[in-house]
Amino acid sequence: MxxxxxxxxxxxxxxxxxxxxxxxxxxxxxxxxxxxxxxxxxxxxxxxxxxxxxxxxxxxxxGEDVVEEYGEDHQPTTKRANKNRPREITSKRPVGRFREVLQVRKKTTRDPRFDHASGKLNEDLFKKSYAFLDDIKEAELQEAKKQLKHAKSKTRKTELQQDISSRKQELAEAKRADRIRDANLKRKREEREAVENGKGAFYLKRKDKKQLELKAKFDELQESGRLSKFMEKRRKKNANKDHRWLPTQRKT
Structure with missing residues (x-):
């Protein structure tokens, strides 16, 4: 039994x-x-x-306890005591240290001068709209000259002299740009009239544009009476360039 x-x-x-x-x-x-x-x-x-x-x-x-191992590159693994039991997997996930909670749209700066949405720049209209700035700059230059006359400190005089020189250079550069723009507008106006009279369209090369700008510069110097001084400086500069190619004197 x-x-x-x-x-x-x-x-x-x-x-x-x-x-x-x-x-x-x-x-x-x-x-x-x-x-x-x-x-x-x-x-x-x-x-x-x-x-x-x-x-x-x-x-x-x-093996009866559920063993969970967290890692960055692999999923958590578990063990079970009996094959007939369901596998228990935790619903918790490790939270990253630098996780993005709310996706914020990145702010991008936009310069309206170079943005296609602002349209094409009309230099003539821009110059006419802000022509008053040239008058303000000229008034500031005259005010700086007055302050220089009454300045007593050597440091203050040096600062005013540098300021006046910078303002003069800025105004001279603006006048030069205006002179070149006026010359180009005059040429375009002449070409437009020629096309209306039956002549074919003609476009200047870069070399011809350079000569046109140089001619406008000489005309402006001649009107101001500084052409002779400018030509003298240009001759000295060219002479120094040519002097480099002359053979040096042999030592005896």
């Missing part, structure tokens, strides 16, 4: 309160434990031994 099957606590704690090795159980007892959800014997408060069998039991008992 077969003995009555042992109950689960009696089966696990067989051997005087010490944990029994799973390998000592029969196949029927192992299947019964597996069916009940106990793949291995659970831990107890009894002292653990240093044998290899106890180490194997501890490794198997650790």
């Amino acid at each position: 077969l003995p009555e099957p042992m109950k689960l606590p009696q089966l696990i704690m067989a051997g005087g309160g010490k944990k029994s090795d799973v390998r000592d159980l029969t196949l029927e007892e192992r299947l019964r434990l597996k069916k009940d959800g106990f793949a291995t014997a659970p831990k107890h408060d009894s002292e653990s031994s240093d044998d290899d069998d106890d180490d194997d039991d501890e490794d198997e008992d650790a």
